Amino acid sequence: MINWNNLDSLNSYKKMLSLAGQVKLADVLDAARVRAYECPMAAGLVYNYAAKAVNEQILTVLQELSQEQQLVEKYRALLEGAVINTGENRKVLHQLARGQLGADVIYEGKNMRSFYVEQQKNIAAFAKKVHAGEIKGSTGESFSTVVQIGIGGSDLGPRALYLALEHWAVKAGVKKMDARFISNVDPDDGAAVLSSVDLAKTLFILVSKSGTTQETLANELFVKDALKKAGLDPAKHMIAVTSETSPLANNPGYLTSFYMDDFIGGRYSSSSAVGGAVLSLAFGSDAFDSFLKGASAADKTALEPDIRKNPALLDALIGVYERNALKMPSTAILPYSQALSRFPAHLQQTDMESNGKQVNRRGEKVDYETGPVLLGEPGTNGQHSFFQLLHQGTD
Structure with missing residues (x-):
C-alpha cells in the first residue's frame, strides 16, 4: 500500500536535516571525487554530482528517504495510470507519449498509449506530405517555415528542443524547415516573427488544449489578420494541436488537427503532439521518433530503486537536501x-x-x-x- 505522507513526518527526513553542513566542497573536491561521484544516464550520458555537498552518509540517508517515501513505487503507479493529480482528478500520462513501461492504461475504453501513437503517426504522415510539396499554401508554394503559436508549456519546451537540435539537424542533413515561435501577447513579438518570414511559405501551428487560451487566440487573430492582408487564406496556412472536445477540433478553419488530452500537462507536453508537430515539420518525423526513444530510455532509469543508479531520483533527492537541510x-x-x-x-x-x-x-x-x-x-x-x-x- 502506498502512503502519501508529508516529508517532515518521516524519520529519514529528520535524519537528513541533522546532517546539514557535513561537507565543505573546498576540502573534498578532487579528481578522485569527480570519478567516484557519477551516475550513468540514458544514451551514454553521465550525471556527475561531485560538486554537490553530499557524502556517503548523506547519500545513505537519501536512499532511506526514497524508500520510506516509496518514491519508485509512486512513479510506477504513475506509469500505470493512477490518479496522481488529485487536485484535478487526473492521471499523469506524458511518459506514455514516448513509450510504455507499465501495464496498459485504459480510459473510457481507449488505450491511451495507442491514442498517442496514432497522433504521432498522423503527424508523421502530414509532415512527410508537407516536405514532399503535396500540401501547399494558398498560392501553391511549398512551405519552408513553421511558426508555433502557444504559451507556457506549448512554447517553452518545443522552443528549447528546436534550438537544442537545430544545428545538429543542419549538420546531419535532416533539417526540413525553419521554425519560429510566438508566445507573448505583446504584438511586438508576433510582428517580429512575421516580418522575418515569407507568409506565403509559412505554416502556423496553433496550440491550445482547451481551444480557449486567451493569449494564444489573440496571437492567432493577429496572424490571421496579417495573412488576410497579404491576400492569403488563413485556413490553408494553419493547423491546430488541441483536445478532441475543443472548438478547434475538426474545424474547417485549419488544414488539420492533432490531439492531446487532459492527462498531459503543458509543461510536460513536448513529447506529445505539442512538440511533435513542430519538431517533425522542422526535422522530420524520424528525428522526433529518436527523441521519443531517448526520453523513454531516461524514463526507464527512473524505475531503478538504487538512487546511485537512478540519476533523476538522485538529483531530486539532493535537491531536497539542498533546499531543506542546507537552506539553499x-x-x-x-x-x-x-x-x-x-x-x-x-x-x-x-x-x-x-x-x-x-x-x-x-x-x-x-x-x-x-x-x-x-x-x-x-x-x-x-x-x-x-x-x-x-x-x-x-x-
Missing part, C-alpha cells in the same frame, strides 16, 4: 552549450510549476520548503554577469 533558496541552471540557451526557462517551468504548492494532495498545509527558485542563463555570459554574486556575495 535557489538553483542555477547554467548550460555552456549555446544550443541549450532556452533549457533553463523550460526547466524553470517544469520544476517550479510542479513544486509551487502550499498544501499536499489532501489539502493540508505543508510546513517545509517544496522547491527552490530556478534561474539560469548560458554559462559563459553568466560568468560575466551574475556569477559575481553567486561566488562572492554574502548569502
Whole structure:
C-alpha cells in the first residue's frame, strides 16, 4: 500500500536535516571525487554530482528517504495510470507519449498509449506530405517555415528542443524547415516573427488544449489578420494541436488537427503532439521518433530503486537536501552549450510549476520548503554577469 505522507513526518527526513553542513566542497573536491561521484544516464550520458555537498552518509540517508517515501513505487503507479493529480482528478500520462513501461492504461475504453501513437503517426504522415510539396499554401508554394503559436508549456519546451537540435539537424542533413515561435501577447513579438518570414511559405501551428487560451487566440487573430492582408487564406496556412472536445477540433478553419488530452500537462507536453508537430515539420518525423526513444530510455532509469543508479531520483533527492537541510533558496541552471540557451526557462517551468504548492494532495498545509527558485542563463555570459554574486556575495 502506498502512503502519501508529508516529508517532515518521516524519520529519514529528520535524519537528513541533522546532517546539514557535513561537507565543505573546498576540502573534498578532487579528481578522485569527480570519478567516484557519477551516475550513468540514458544514451551514454553521465550525471556527475561531485560538486554537490553530499557524502556517503548523506547519500545513505537519501536512499532511506526514497524508500520510506516509496518514491519508485509512486512513479510506477504513475506509469500505470493512477490518479496522481488529485487536485484535478487526473492521471499523469506524458511518459506514455514516448513509450510504455507499465501495464496498459485504459480510459473510457481507449488505450491511451495507442491514442498517442496514432497522433504521432498522423503527424508523421502530414509532415512527410508537407516536405514532399503535396500540401501547399494558398498560392501553391511549398512551405519552408513553421511558426508555433502557444504559451507556457506549448512554447517553452518545443522552443528549447528546436534550438537544442537545430544545428545538429543542419549538420546531419535532416533539417526540413525553419521554425519560429510566438508566445507573448505583446504584438511586438508576433510582428517580429512575421516580418522575418515569407507568409506565403509559412505554416502556423496553433496550440491550445482547451481551444480557449486567451493569449494564444489573440496571437492567432493577429496572424490571421496579417495573412488576410497579404491576400492569403488563413485556413490553408494553419493547423491546430488541441483536445478532441475543443472548438478547434475538426474545424474547417485549419488544414488539420492533432490531439492531446487532459492527462498531459503543458509543461510536460513536448513529447506529445505539442512538440511533435513542430519538431517533425522542422526535422522530420524520424528525428522526433529518436527523441521519443531517448526520453523513454531516461524514463526507464527512473524505475531503478538504487538512487546511485537512478540519476533523476538522485538529483531530486539532493535537491531536497539542498533546499531543506542546507537552506539553499535557489538553483542555477547554467548550460555552456549555446544550443541549450532556452533549457533553463523550460526547466524553470517544469520544476517550479510542479513544486509551487502550499498544501499536499489532501489539502493540508505543508510546513517545509517544496522547491527552490530556478534561474539560469548560458554559462559563459553568466560568468560575466551574475556569477559575481553567486561566488562572492554574502548569502
